[in-house]
Amino acid sequence: MRRLPIFFVLDCSESMAGDKIRKMEEGLHSIVRTLRTDPHALETAYVSVIAFAGVAKAIVPLVEVVSFYPPKLPLGGGTSLGAALTALMDEMDVSVKRSTADQKGDWKPIVYLFTDGRPTDHFRSAISRWNSTYASRATLIAVGFGGNADLAVLKELTEHVLIFDDTKDDAFKNFVKWVSASVVAQSRSVGEGVQAQGMPVLDEKILQIVKEALPTSDEACVTFVGRCQASSKPYLITYDRELHAVNTRDFEYQVSGFRLSGCYPIDEAYFEWTDPAGVDTKVNTSTLLGSPGCPHCGNATAFAACACGKLMCIDKAGEARCPWCKKDVIFGFASDEEGGFDVRRGQG
Known part of the structure; x- marks a missing residue:
């Protein structure tokens, strides 16, 4: 046959x-x-x-x-x-x-x-x-x-x-x-x-x-990988692109940003399926709307950035050990007036 x-x-x-x-x-x-x-x-x-x-x-x-x-x-x-x-x-x-x-x-x-x-x-x-x-x-x-x-x-x-x-x-x-x-x-x-x-x-x-197609230009989403402070287990944060209105006294305009769409527990196999030669790019947190909690331990935020450049979860300001670099770090919460900071993003 x-x-x-x-x-x-x-x-x-x-x-x-x-x-x-x-x-x-x-x-x-x-x-x-x-x-x-x-x-x-x-x-x-x-x-x-x-x-x-x-x-x-x-x-x-x-x-x-x-x-x-x-x-x-x-x-x-x-x-x-x-x-x-x-x-x-x-x-x-x-x-x-x-x-x-x-x-x-x-x-x-x-x-x-x-x-x-x-x-x-x-x-x-x-x-x-x-x-x-x-x-x-x-x-x-x-x-x-x-x-x-x-x-x-x-x-x-x-x-x-x-x-x-x-x-x-x-x-x-x-x-x-x-x-x-x-x-x-x-x-x-x-x-x-x-x-x-x-x-x-x-x-x-x-x-x-699809009869005709043009190359895409805008990125549809950005992703970030973090680790749980308690268990060291990895998780994936995703943000989808959206336009939102900014109003001033004189006019209104549209600003492109990324809104939180999910935070998912992943396993170590994720790193085996990730291109090690991928481009190291960053995004400013001022373009991100929303912050997730940790999907593993429930800590208040999964978007705490260590000095090593990696993300982890924390429950409150103060000292915590980074599950990536194994160093103790003092965390504080930034205010909106301080603006954003650059953080390494995934490859999408």
């Missing part, structure tokens, strides 16, 4: 923290449950998962649907699209059987690439390699989550670029149904001996085909 390889290439960068990555995990479970109810998919579909953040790895090798168990997705700093493409191409080289003079190989693989941001690595050579050697050997469907994905870069990879609007009720549930229907349709077509071309009908309430 000829196999139909299905590759899911999933963005697991910091901006996916919280609800997004949870939905992604639940979506994989739902897709696999659907495939297991279809006899054609059971016979032909083989699934692989490649995760990418600051680094990229195949966390599930190509395996038949009946043996596939959806993994817990990692989280890391960076959106290394080039590394993701390289991992995909390497996995195709190892796993996909090509036709020979003696026998037919696997059916043309289907690749679903999901991302919500801009690439942070040097991705040009990987795109060139994909387009010259692999693009004709696979059908790549790239999906941008929300309006902050770099659709222009995705258009360089494939004509099948979609934008997913997650603001509608049941949007993600319907999106997962569409992906499941797409895989099932492909499985049925190869079961009948002819591979389908193109994509199934889109639900235009949540998915739109």
Whole structure:
């Protein structure tokens, strides 16, 4: 039986923290449950998962649907699209059987690439390699989550670029149904001996085909990593960009800033999935709206900056030991009149 390889290439960068990555995990479970109810998919579909953040790895090798168990997705700093493409191409080289003079190989693989941001690595050579050697050997469907994905870069990879609007009720549930229907349709077509071309009908309430795309410019979010003073466990703070009005006696104008969107406990694996060569950038706290408490111990603020440049949590002003540098630090709370200070941010 000829196999139909299905590759899911999933963005697991910091901006996916919280609800997004949870939905992604639940979506994989739902897709696999659907495939297991279809006899054609059971016979032909083989699934692989490649995760990418600051680094990229195949966390599930190509395996038949009946043996596939959806993994817990990692989280890391960076959106290394080039590394993701390289991992995909390497996995195709190892796993996909090509036709020979003696026998037919696997059916043309289907690749679903999901991302919500801009690439942070040097991705040009990987795109060139994909387009010259692999693009004709696979059908790549790239999906941008929300309006902050770099659709222009995705258009360089494939004509099948979609934008997913997650603001509608049941949007993600319907999106997962569409992906499941797409895989099932492909499985049925190869079961009948002819591979389908193109994509199934889109639900235009949540998915739109991208015909033209401009490069993104503004950053959609900023992220920060801290450690709990009590347990030394790491956490991730996320802020989303928003415009807010500033009123004076004579006029009103819009100022761009970032509002707190969440603070999430993470594990040490985060650092393994973060690009160690990422750019060291900072942001001024005057642009940040809101301060979270610690998700581990409940301390009042998770945004206390040590002299070592790292964030930690504290409950009140006074002396505390930094879980990063292990030094005792005296903390005080700054007033609004003192202005902000620069703090090292994550890679997003």
